[in-house]
Amino acid sequence: MAEEDGAILRLEGVRKSYGSRVVTEVLHGIDMSVNAGEFVALVGPSGSGKSTLLNLMGLLDRPSGGRIFLDGTDTSTLDDAGQTRFRGHKIGFVFQFHHLLPAFTSLENVMMPLLVQRGRPDDEMRQRARMLLVRVGLEDKIFARASDLSGGQQQRVAVARALAMQPPLVLADEPTGNLDSNSADQVFDLLREFNREYRGAFVIVTHDHRMASRCDRIVEIVDGLIRKVDTGS
Amino acid sequence: MRFELILAVRFLREGRFQTLLTLAGVAVGVGVIVFLSALISGLQTSLVANTLGSQPHVVIRPQDAVARRMLEEGTDKVAARVEGAAQRPQKIPDWPANLGRVERVPGVVATSPIAAGAAFAVKGDVSKAVALRGVDPARFDRIVDVTGRLKSGAFRLEGNDVVLGIGLAADLGLSVGDKLRLVTEGGRSDVFTVGGLFDLGAKDLNERWVLSSLRNAQTLLNLEDGITSIEVRVDAIFEADRMADEISDRTGLVAETWMQINRQLLVGLKSQSASSWMIQFFVVLAVALGIASMLVVSVVQKSREIGILKAIGTSTGQTMGVFLLQGTILGLAGSALGCGLGALLALLFRSMALAPDGSPVFPVDLTWTRFVAASAVATVVGVVAAVAPARRAARLDPAEVIRYG
Ligand SMILES: Nc1ncnc2c1ncn2[C@@H]1O[C@H](COP(=O)(O)OP(=O)(O)OP(=O)(O)O)[C@@H](O)[C@H]1O
Ligand SMILES: [Mg+2]
Numbered sequence: 118m119a120e121e122d123g124a125i126l127r128l129e130g131v132r133k134s135y136g137s138r139v140v141t142e143v144l145h146g147i148d149m150s151v152n153a154g155e156f157v158a159l160v161g162p163s164g165s166g167k168s169t170l171l172n173l174m175g176l177l178d179r180p181s182g183g184r185i186f187l188d189g190t191d192t193s194t195l196d197d198a199g200q201t202r203f204r205g206h207k208i209g210f211v212f213q214f215h216h217l218l219p220a221f222t223s224l225e226n227v228m229m230p231l232l233v234q235r236g237r238p239d240d241e242m243r244q245r246a247r248m249l250l251v252r253v254g255l256e257d258k259i260f261a262r263a264s265d266l267s268g269g270q271q272q273r274v275a276v277a278r279a280l281a282m283q284p285p286l287v288l289a290d291e292p293t294g295n296l297d298s299n300s301a302d303q304v305f306d307l308l309r310e311f312n313r314e315y316r317g318a319f320v321i322v323t324h325d326h327r328m329a330s331r332c333d334r335i336v337e338i339v340d341g342l343i344r345k346v347d348t349g350s
Numbered sequence: 351m352r353f354e355l356i357l358a359v360r361f362l363r364e365g366r367f368q369t370l371l372t373l374a375g376v377a378v379g380v381g382v383i384v385f386l387s388a389l390i391s392g393l394q395t396s397l398v399a400n401t402l403g404s405q406p407h408v409v410i411r412p413q414d415a416v417a418r419r420m421l422e423e424g425t426d427k428v429a430a431r432v433e434g435a436a437q438r439p440q441k442i443p444d445w446p447a448n449l450g451r452v453e454r455v456p457g458v459v460a461t462s463p464i465a466a467g468a469a470f471a472v473k474g475d476v477s478k479a480v481a482l483r484g485v486d487p488a489r490f491d492r493i494v495d496v497t498g499r500l501k502s503g504a505f506r507l508e509g510n511d512v513v514l515g516i517g518l519a520a521d522l523g524l525s526v527g528d529k530l531r532l533v534t535e536g537g538r539s540d541v542f543t544v545g546g547l548f549d550l551g552a553k554d555l556n557e558r559w560v561l562s563s564l565r566n567a568q569t570l571l572n573l574e575d576g577i578t579s580i581e582v583r584v585d586a587i588f589e590a591d592r593m594a595d596e597i598s599d600r601t602g603l604v605a606e607t608w609m610q611i612n613r614q615l616l617v618g619l620k621s622q623s624a625s626s627w628m629i630q631f632f633v634v635l636a637v638a639l640g641i642a643s644m645l646v647v648s649v650v651q652k653s654r655e656i657g658i659l660k661a662i663g664t665s666t667g668q669t670m671g672v673f674l675l676q677g678t679i680l681g682l683a684g685s686a687l688g689c690g691l692g693a694l695l696a697l698l699f700r701s702m703a704l705a706p707d708g709s710p711v712f713p714v715d716l717t718w719t720r721f722v723a724a725s726a727v728a729t730v731v732g733v734v735a736a737v738a739p740a741r742r743a744a745r746l747d748p749a750e751v752i753r754y755g
Contacts, residue, residue: 177752232353
């Protein structure tokens with residue numbers, strides 16, 4: 118059915134609550150879908166549940182209710198190991214605090230998702246990682262340690278890493294939140310270009326209205342519910 | 351290199367100081383184990399060798415001779431073994447047949463019939479109580495290496511030759527070629543020639559033993575062609591008890607082992623081994639705790655990296671593998687250093703603990719199996735110690751880590 122309507126990701130009545138003694142429900146039933154190749158902005162006030170939702174989409178956490186279909190598979194039927202494998206193959210992440218492995222080089226960081234899946238390094242993955250780094254404009258930083266890069270450079274490495282497995286879905290939680298406007302534009306442009314080139318779907322949490330307006334669609338979340346959906350540019 | 355190994359090596363390299371300290375800890379532990387076990391084993395081997403150098407492994411006697419000897423002298427004294435005290439030596443019945451039975455017991459490598467009894471050695475007007483032992487030199491050499499410990503002369507016992515200890519020779523002022531008279535209880539006596547002098551490393555034996563031919567001793571002690579005991583060497587000294595039982599069963603004679611005769615020594619060796627094992631156990635425990643605590647800290651320090659790795663698809667098994675491998679590497683590398691350290695300590699000890707003549711007091715028993723065993727233990731301990739930290743790492747929730755950056 119996911120294939121029928123071209124949706125790579127579909128959420129049905131997804132709920133999430135935290136706590137065991139005092140239970141707080143953060144998401145109150147989210148229905149939405151993301152089509153293959155679509156570029157979606159997720160906006161909303163602080164604390165509205167955007168990161169929570171993104172973590173559920175990325176299989177980093179399990180919903181308290183409802184179902185999540187990823188690439189046609191009902192992810193609630195997968196055990197933890199299955200979800201981990203699925204995550205490795207289907208999803209690329211870009212986090213707000215870039216989250217690279219600081220002691221590893223740019224190249225190693227970009228290779229890492231491939232290395233995790235294949236078990237040992239090979240020339241093909243080295244080549245692919247190098248191409249991605251060239252593509253994000255870091256050909257002269259390939260062998261630099263991640264901790265020696267600037268914030269914007271680190272985030273570009275993170276973008277390259279998210280694309281290493283050529284996943285059908287890339288999730289980015291405020292990927293430009295910590296960058297100056299120049300670097301932020303650069304990173305956003307890269308994401309948008311990759312979206313066009315690889316036809317992967319992107320869901321991007323952002324507080325920046327100018328960026329949101331450049332997306333295919335804007336989904337606004339308020340107090341754990343989808344308030345409205347705008348069709349963007 | 352596999353993914354897990356790449357990460358394990360990286361994590362260890364990043365934690366430079368902690369890694370070095372832990373490695374040093376493992377190395378010291380393995381070094382102590384290697385050194386201590388080599389020392390104790392060398393010490394015990396040489397103690398046993400010294401003791402058995404002048405003793406048979408098993409002594410076979412007639413029934414009542416032993417009972418009487420124990421009544422007269424008590425049991426635990428080494429000196430009790432010396433037959434000189436027995437007034438009228440008891441003969442082993444039908445000894446050639448019994449000797450044959452003993453020789454057929456599996457594990458018996460040498461036997462020597464002995465005709466022994468009390469005598470006096472007289473030189474001029476000096477007289478000393480001695481233990482006269484009639485032996486066949488070739489056979490007795492395989493029980494107690496007299497030839498190897500001769501100070502002068504030869505261990506042949508032809509004609510009226512005798513061989514005696516340097517202590518007795520000094521007491522009586524004898525040297526090779528001199529004559530002495532041996533007198534026994536019943537007033538029988540004869541003149542003998544000193545054919546050789548030995549030093550068995552035991553004062554008591556050096557002052558009391560007079561070795562003669564079997565024939566001469568039998569005549570002087572009025573044994574006709576009988577013997578008083580059979581002395582035996584076996585291939586596995588710590589199985590002497592079992593063999594002695596077998597000998598008793600087959601001959602009906604009493605078989606006493608070196609272990610019974612040297613009970614104090616054995617108790618000493620056992621408690622020494624026990625305390626050495628205990629020390630080694632606690633060293634191993636300390637090594638394990640060192641590795642475990644370092645890895646627990648490392649899991650906490652690396653929780654961000656672990657969370658990222660899990661988010662990008664690293665499985666629970668891979669995550670555990672990274673930390674189990676760190677434990678393995680610490681164990682292996684620490685062992686290599688520790689073996690070197692242990693060998694160094696042992697060589698240092700060997701060069702410092704010297705007898706007055708400059709030779710080592712005793713050999714430190716540095717065999718390669720000791721290194722292999724210590725390394726294997728340390729490596730296994732490294733893996734086991736890493737299990738708890740590895741499970742902690744595997745349980746880390748990537749969502750938590752990512753949320754709190
Ligand atoms: N692990 C957790 N335990 C308890 N409460 C949580 C947990 N994670 C999130 N919450 C709560 O859920 C709500 C939504 O949090 P979330 O991080 O999803 O918001 P957000 O929309 O991403 O906000 P921001 O724009 O500030 O990042 C908040 O009230 C938060 O306190
Ligand atoms: Mg958030």
